Amino acid sequence: RLFLSAQHQHVQSRGGRLLSTVDETNFLLQSFKDISDRSVISSRRDKAGRSHPTTEEQSNRDNKRISAANLTSNLCRAYLSLPNTSLSQWRKYDDQQQVIDPKQQFMKVLLDEYATDISEVSSTINAMQNHSSITDKSISRLRDLCTPQYERTFQYILHSAYDDLGVAFMVKLRQDILDVIYYMKLFQRAEEQDKNDKMKPAQYLSKLQTAERCIQTILTSLFRPGVLNLRRITYEETPAAIIEQIALKEAVHPLQSLNDLRTRLGPGRRCFAFFHPALPHKPLVFVHVSLLQQIPTSMDDIQAGSERIVQGIDTEEDARCATFYSITNTERGLAGVDLGNHLIKSVVKQLKQELPKLDTFCTLSPIPKFSK
Numbered sequence: 001r002l003f004l005s006a007q008h009q010h011v012q013s014r015g016g017r018l019l020s021t022v023d024e025t026n027f028l029l030q031s032f033k034d035i036s037d038r039s040v041i042s043s044r045r046d047k048a049g050r051s052h053p054t055t056e057e058q059s060n061r062d063n064k065r066i067s068a069a070n071l072t073s074n075l076c077r078a079y080l081s082l083p084n085t086s087l088s089q090w091r092k093y094d095d096q097q098q099v100i101d102p103k104q105q106f107m108k109v110l111l112d113e114y115a116t117d118i119s120e121v122s123s124t125i126n127a128m129q130n131h132s133s134i135t136d137k138s139i140s141r142l143r144d145l146c147t148p149q150y151e152r153t154f155q156y157i158l159h160s161a162y163d164d165l166g167v168a169f170m171v172k173l174r175q176d177i178l179d180v181i182y183y184m185k186l187f188q189r190a191e192e193q194d195k196n197d198k199m200k201p202a203q204y205l206s207k208l209q210t211a212e213r214c215i216q217t218i219l220t221s222l223f224r225p226g227v228l229n230l231r232r233i234t235y236e237e238t239p240a241a242i243i244e245q246i247a248l249k250e251a252v253h254p255l256q257s258l259n260d261l262r263t264r265l266g267p268g269r270r271c272f273a274f275f276h277p278a279l280p281h282k283p284l285v286f287v288h289v290s291l292l293q294q295i296p297t298s299m300d301d302i303q304a305g306s307e308r309i310v311q312g313i314d315t316e317e318d319a320r321c322a323t324f325y326s327i328t329n330t331e332r333g334l335a336g337v338d339l340g341n342h343l344i345k346s347v348v349k350q351l352k353q354e355l356p357k358l359d360t361f362c363t364l365s366p367i368p369k370f371s372k
Helices: 001-007 021-048 055-079 102-113 118-130 135-148 149-161 166-185 201-222 238-251 258-264 300-310 341-355
Strands: 229-232 269-275 285-293 321-329 360-362
Touching: 021 055, 021 102, 021 149, 021 229, 055 149, 055 166, 102 166, 102 201, 118 135, 149 166, 149 201, 166 201, 229 341, 238 269, 258 269, 285 300, 285 341, 300 321, 321 341
Parallel strands: 321 360
Antiparallel strands: 229 269, 269 285, 285 321
């Protein structure tokens, strides 16, 4: 699938030749500029109001829509195909360096040319304060100025790109921005930034954080509970590719063997995951649950409870306690999007319907007895 393979593909030109780093950078920047220009025109047209188009006008709009889909999809593919950024380049790069990382350059231009114009916002506020009355028009004007242009462009990409490309692009871009923010904070007082860089490190970090929060707000809307699909993961019915992702992404209790995986998906256990319609083969967050007679104090109790069910001593139908012992968010780009909380609540509701005798729901710390 796109999320697993796109990062390792190469962007090729029409003739099949691998694009150079400079070509990749120029393609990203020009594509984003073209999309941004289109988003501005689209926004103005929406504000002007919609009219009933003629057959010819509708045909032209359809053609433009197809063209927009191709343009935005190609941008998403190009970005997703790039390798992960070498974070050391965000700390310093010398004058003799001929090749600048495409993602690095893309983010710099994104924040420099498409962010909110603070000076224009300040001027508008001063003008409003100098007038005795504030109108709806002036408030609308201020709201538009406070909205960075890249936010409108992101929305345009999400509505225009084919399939899951727009969503995948937004998740990956936020992941990259979060990585850069973490690195810049880590080395904020280290070497000075390159003398050719017009932005101070603190200013640049602030702009990165603003862009990250903007994307988080967009993703929170996209990945709201009503949109997500809850699925139970089973060894027999779930596709192997999805089970493999869950096995590799497990962050709390790493799998020890294939038998360990079968145990976690077998009798006395449950595994549930959230999926998004745009990413049907990508588990976004998953949780492991154990069905027991009482609250456990360690992983040994969970293992023993599963063995009792396998041996026929206990049954799932008689379980009184559901213990959530592991939850993993598979995408760093979705960090801060409240998926885990919603997943647990959805699983509790599902388990109550499936096993009416359950009356206790609890979690088990990843480090049992740590406080002692």
